[in-house]
Amino acid sequence: GENVEQHPSTLSVQEGDSAVIKCTYSDSASNYFPWYKQELGKGPQLIIDIRSNVGEKKDQRIAVTLNKTAKHFSLHITETQPEDSAVYFCAANNFGNEKLTFGTGTRLTIIP
Amino acid sequence: DAGVIQSPRHEVTEMGQEVTLRCKPISGHNSLFWYRQTMMRGLELLIYFNNNVPIDDSGMPEDRFSAKMPNASFSTLKIQPSEPRDSAVYFCASGSRLATDTQYFGPGTRLTVL
Numbered sequence: 001g002e003n004v005e006q007h008p009s010t011l012s013v014q015e016g017d018s019a020v021i022k023c024t025y026s027d028s029a030s031n032y033f034p035w036y037k038q039e040l041g042k043g044p045q046l047i048i049d050i051r052s053n054v055g056e057k058k059d060q061r062i063a064v065t066l067n068k069t070a071k072h073f074s075l076h077i078t079e080t081q082p083e084d085s086a087v088y089f090c091a092a093n094n095f096g097n098e099k100l101t102f103g104t105g106t107r108l109t110i111i112p
Numbered sequence: 113d114a115g116v117i118q119s120p121r122h123e124v125t126e127m128g129q130e131v132t133l134r135c136k137p138i139s140g141h142n143s144l145f146w147y148r149q150t151m152m153r154g155l156e157l158l159i160y161f162n163n164n165v166p167i168d169d170s171g172m173p174e175d176r177f178s179a180k181m182p183n184a185s186f187s188t189l190k191i192q193p194s195e196p197r198d199s200a201v202y203f204c205a206s207g208s209r210l211a212t213d214t215q216y217f218g219p220g221t222r223l224t225v226l
Contacts, residue, residue: 032213043116043203043217044155089155093213098143098162100215102155 002027002094006103013080014111021088021106024072029095033073035064036089038105044089048075077108085110114138116218118204124224130192133221136185137206145205145215146179146189155203161187194225 003026013019025033031052036044050057050064050073057064061080066073077084087107091100117136125131137144145160159169161181169179176195181187191198201222205215 034214036217043205043219046214046216049214097168098145098160098207098213099157099168100213104154 002030002092002099002101004090004092004101004103006090006106008106009104010107010109012109012111015080015082017080019075019077019080019084019108019110021075021090021108022072023074023090023092023103024070025092025101026071027092027095028068028071030092031095032093033064033066034091034100035062035075036091036102038087038089040086047088080110082110082112084108116204116206116216118202118218118221120221121219122222122224124226125194126226127195128193129225130190131194131198131223131225133189133191133202133204133223135187135189135204135218137187137204138216139185141206141208141216142184143207143215144181144187145207146187147203147205147217149201149203149220158189191223194223196225199223199225 006023034049037047038044048062048064050066061078063076087105089105090103119134143162146158148156158171159179164181179189201220203217203220205217207215
């Protein structure tokens with residue numbers, strides 16, 4: 001089955017700076033890669049996703065890049081704000097079924 | 113849309129008691145997932161349904177856990193008897209395979225078994 005590794009596990013960034021979280025996956029057949037943000041006491045919320053037919057996708061201050069050859073994808077947050085503080089999870093689908101395999105999460109702290 | 117609805121939001125029970133967690137998926141979604149989240153094991157998929165039929169229950173930890181989806185708008189996850197190691201946050205998520213593999217999560221149920 002799919003295996004997803006996520007780094008770093010914790011990340012502290014000065015407000016206004018950029019944050020980058022990286023994930024690698026094992027199954028070359030995976031073709032869907034969502035990112036979720038989980039705030040304290042809440043469920044994971046989808047913030048951006050990318051499919052394997054594109055290399056990059058942007059939505060305001062967040063972007064995701066995908067390198068299919070290397071089997072890794074990254075989340076980029078620019079101009080970070082205190083409300084960006086949360087745990088972020090990457091995931092990859094399991095081709096042929098509807099399951100998602102999640103990374104272990106990155107706790108992002110924005111320092112004012 | 114109200115999103116995925118879960119109840120109760122918090123549950124505290126004693127070891128040996130039966131616990132039932134409830135989920136209402138987003139209207140129109142045909143897939144439903146139950147996850148468990150702990151610090152040690154992260155997000156674990158327990159079981160998922162497609163069109164109310166259980167497709168993969170390989171993540172269900174043991175026979176004490178059972179899940180049902182009697183109709184497209186309701187699912188339950190039952191633990192009987194409950195044990196302290198079942199303490200976790202349980203999430204329900206729904207999705208529509210026709211459109212995308214995206215899953216939308218509910219707010220979760222925090223279960224504490226004493």
